[in-house]
Amino acid sequence: MKKFFTITAAILLLAACGTEEASQKDKPDDDGSAKQEVSRNKQEVEEENKPKDDSTQQEDTSVVPEYKVNQNTFALESIGEANPQVALLTIDDAPDEHALEMAKTLKKLNAPAIFFVNGHFINSPEKEKVIKEIHDLGFIIGNHTYSHSDLTTLPEEKQKEEILSVNEIVEKIIGEKPKFFRAPFGKNTDYSRQLIDDEDMLLMNWTYGYDWEKEYMTGEAISDIMVNTPLLQDGANLLMHDREWTNDGLEKIVEGLRDKGYELLDPILIDTETK
Numbered sequence: 001m002k003k004f005f006t007i008t009a010a011i012l013l014l015a016a017c018g019t020e021e022a023s024q025k026d027k028p029d030d031d032g033s034a035k036q037e038v039s040r041n042k043q044e045v046e047e048e049n050k051p052k053d054d055s056t057q058q059e060d061t062s063v064v065p066e067y068k069v070n071q072n073t074f075a076l077e078s079i080g081e082a083n084p085q086v087a088l089l090t091i092d093d094a095p096d097e098h099a100l101e102m103a104k105t106l107k108k109l110n111a112p113a114i115f116f117v118n119g120h121f122i123n124s125p126e127k128e129k130v131i132k133e134i135h136d137l138g139f140i141i142g143n144h145t146y147s148h149s150d151l152t153t154l155p156e157e158k159q160k161e162e163i164l165s166v167n168e169i170v171e172k173i174i175g176e177k178p179k180f181f182r183a184p185f186g187k188n189t190d191y192s193r194q195l196i197d198d199e200d201m202l203l204m205n206w207t208y209g210y211d212w213e214k215e216y217m218t219g220e221a222i223s224d225i226m227v228n229t230p231l232l233q234d235g236a237n238l239l240m241h242d243r244e245w246t247n248d249g250l251e252k253i254v255e256g257l258r259d260k261g262y263e264l265l266d267p268i269l270i271d272t273e274t275k
């Protein structure tokens with residue numbers, strides 16, 4: 001988060017000094033996160049010029065959303081002039097065995113992502129450190145419930161506990177509550193939808209994913225299908241998991257998507273407030 005934000009801040013200042021077009025041309029082109037910056041406005045620049053006495057608050061308030069999640073398809077739609085040819089990477093069921101390594105791989109490739117975490121994996125000081133490290137590497141931590149139970153089988157009180165306990169655990173570790181929620185198996189209830197809304201979180205399912213299917217449980221197979229599936233389209237929301245084969249195929253997935261012309265969307269640019 002910090003790194004992406006630092007770059008964002010630099011670009012914003014650059015934008016403040018010239019026309020929007022000029023700043024686009026002058027942007028560093030070697031950094032995936034820098035490419036995310038497309039639209040600017042006066043308010044944003046003013047936000048940026050305020051004294052930075054609270055950097056956490058700044059992160060949350062100074063980024064103007066450039067994408068929104070379609071609540072029917074869960075695809076990412078560009079707002080205004082933002083590049084529509086994007087794909088969002090998400091890693092669910094973290095942090096089990098491979099999340100930290102996956103985060104380091106993505107960081108090396110400058111590829112942003114959301115890690116959706118389960119509370120039951122955050123069961124030791126070591127695992128708490130993993131969450132902190134993934135966050136510090138610049139990734140967004142999302143809520144994937146405590147025990148990965150099917151919410152449609154649980155009474156409301158239990159659904160509440162499954163969701164809110166993870167917010168508490170994550171906030172204790174990184175100082176902020178998750179803004180994104182993804183239900184186990186993508187199964188939501190009217191109650192959980194309302195709760196997510198009340199908690200100012202954004203509900204997110206996905207466009208496609210394959211790494212739970214037997215035939216894709218090798219690095220080669222999963223990287224091939226994630227990039228070459230006919231379901232890949234502008235704004236695709238890609239579901240992956242903390243799994244050995246997905247970890248193995250991750251670099252090729254990132255490279256393959258970029259080779260096809262897709263920009264990997266920085267989730268900090270997603271509007272989590274307008275539903």
Ligand SMILES: [Zn+2]
Pocket residue numbers: 092093144148184185
């Ligand atoms: Zn899951």
